[in-house]
Amino acid sequence: MSDTEQSEMQGMLTRWQTLKKQAEGGELRMDTEIGQQLATHSEQMHTKLEAMLNKALELEHLTGFGNLTSAQDLRQKFAQKANNGNDSAAKRIKQSMDIVSLMSDTYKLAIGKITESDQSAADKLAGLGMGDA
Template sequence: MTDPLDQQIREWQTAEQQAADGELRMDEGIGEALRAACEAYRDRLVQLQHDALGLQTLSGYGGIPSAQILRAKFQNKAVHGDSDDSTDSAFTRLGQHIEIATLMRDTYAATIGKVGTVDQQNAAELGAKGGQL
């Protein structure tokens, strides 16, 4: 079964290419408003993903074995996924949504001819991530 988020990513990649090729255009005011909304949404998702990292070590569950099992399940669900699906975690799912929001932002920017601005923004983000490694 195909992951619906993977399908959305492919659809937005196609739309972004169409916009870059000039096949998809829109009014500049509308495109800019959509681009800005996607940027704000993306920023919020990045913050939520960062917050999810704080859930990889939980406390306050007590010492009984069932409580420890529950704590481990919640920690894994937040960051690492489970033994059946390591991608099924809040951190990973938020990452997929960030990718979609980024593609949406870039697509709307391309529809109004701001591809150079998007390229500069993406380069700055990669530079910032490189400093965090």
């Protein structure tokens, strides 16, 4: 992964960590229906990324390159690209999965805070006798 790509991934991770903290603190709120749809979509993305990760991990066991030393070197290089390497597909997919998990958690927290806020307001109105119109 190039330095630019690594920086972009780290930037996205940091951004979603910040948004999650804002949702935890009640600063970030969103409509319940929209938040649920976004959380569902991010969970679906996570499932697709898991399938991609499984396929990438399977690529570590490549065959059919022959017995030549250069062929085995090439097989090893491709296996490293799939898994275990610093720039492997598996590593990138895992980073994406971390971000998608943060997104889902953030959406759930944001809708939870608005639901809590709505319930608190309803309880206050009921206590004042204003909720019986």
